């Protein structure tokens with residue numbers, strides 16, 4: 001499939017998700033509107049925010065003031081980690097709609113699987129209700145390992161069986177840290193088998209591999225930056241990368257990905273056997 005900046009995948013919910021996202025973690029609220037505006041001008045159509053980032057409102061303000069049709073920009077937010085449970089999640093959904101001024105949220109995720117089964121399922125139930133009420137279009141999870149995904153799938157199947165197909169909700173996305181140094185083969189396989197889109201956070205590994213000997217020859221060969229090589233890896237693996245930058249030139253650089261393609265051999269050269277190097281937290285391994 002030939003990709004361009006407007007390419008999208010169809011989610012299990014039936015809605016489209018633009019394949020390139022723009023992350024705003026650690027983007028200070030007072031500059032968020034301006035950097036998101038720059039991202040939208042550059043051509044990004046997908047913003048990845050979260051309650052915990054404290055910048056949902058200025059992210060949405062950039063969207064609403066952009067002049068772009070609401071339906072052409074995809075807005076994600078997340079129930080904060082350690083604040084799961086039905087009542088809490090329901091309150092956060094209402095709060096997100098209120099602070100952003102959006103009529104609906106494109107994608108609402110559970111930020112992390114902390115808190116135990118009851119809290120996870122409770123938050124999921126609130127998301128399912130949000131979809132039924134037209135407040136949210138698609139729902140998903142973040143930082144879910146295969147055991148968390150199986151727990152959720154089990155609950156959805158059981159609920160569908162008791163209350164009718166669709167009653168348990170539709171899982172559209174799992175957002176995890178993902179790059180050649182953390183390839184997550186087990187999670188990616190589980191999701192692919194079920195049509196669940198995998199979003200890749202920290203896709204450029206927070207710029208810690210800029211001088212890496214595995215990436216530099218590829219950057220030279222394709223006349224691209226090491227960040228662009230990593231983002232192209234993510235795109236060609238079928239993921240939805242969410243690069244973050246507050247620097248206008250880097251915002252543009254991270255979207256200039258469509259005039260080259262890594263060869264199969266070069267993609268394979270980025271396969272590192274048995275590697276496990278998260279650069280952020282890793283709640284996928286939590287067992288509570």
Ligand SMILES: NC(=O)c1ccc[n+]([C@@H]2O[C@H](COP(=O)([O-])OP(=O)(O)OC[C@H]3O[C@@H](n4cnc5c(N)ncnc54)[C@H](OP(=O)(O)O)[C@@H]3O)[C@@H](O)[C@H]2O)c1
Pocket residue numbers: 022023024025026048049111142143175176200201202203204205206207225227228242243244245246247250251253254280
């Ligand atoms: N669900 C989760 O738990 C979770 C966790 C982490 C992240 N995320 C999401 O994923 C997004 C991306 O992750 P991230 O922000 O942690 O890491 P990242 O996108 O891999 O890296 C961002 C860092 O790299 C720098 N940078 C960006 N583009 C660059 C380029 N072309 N050349 C050199 N340096 C560059 C940025 O600097 P400047 O900004 O100064 O330009 C920033 O310091 C987040 O914003 C968030 O939306 C989700």
